[in-house]
Amino acid sequence: MTQALAAQQPAFAALAQITAAFGHLPGAAIGLSSITPRVVDISLHENLRSFEAWRESLGIPANAVDYKELPSGMLLKAECTFAGATVELSGFAPRLAPAEAVAR
Structure with a gap:
């Protein structure tokens, strides 16, 4: 059964605070x-x-980030609680060639 929109209120409120x-x-x-x-x-x-x-x-500590190799690049994932909601943060990027990694 689908929950009422009101069940998402904590996420909406957290998003408003994140934006501010x-x-x-x-x-x-x-x-x-x-x-x-x-x-x-x-x-x-x-x-x-x-x-x-x-x-x-x-405020997510660097050591709380999960790293995963993907066929087309890399994925970083982390989460935290912010204003009563869980925030799931994901970062996707192409895999760097060794020379690019040193240059950055």
Whole structure:
């Protein structure tokens, strides 16, 4: 059975507070779902600098980030609680060639 929209209120409220507090951060794909009504999903697809800016602003420790190799690149994932909702942060980036990694 589908939950009422009101079940998502904690995620909506957290998203409003995130927008007010971190409006200066890079734009992101942001999702809310009735399947996980207390979760704000924030995905960054351009570079890992954007992920790091969000991670630091949300107060997520670097050692709490999970790293996964993908066929087309890499994925960083972390989560925290913010304003009563779970924030799931994901960062996707192409895999760097060894020379690129040293240059950055």
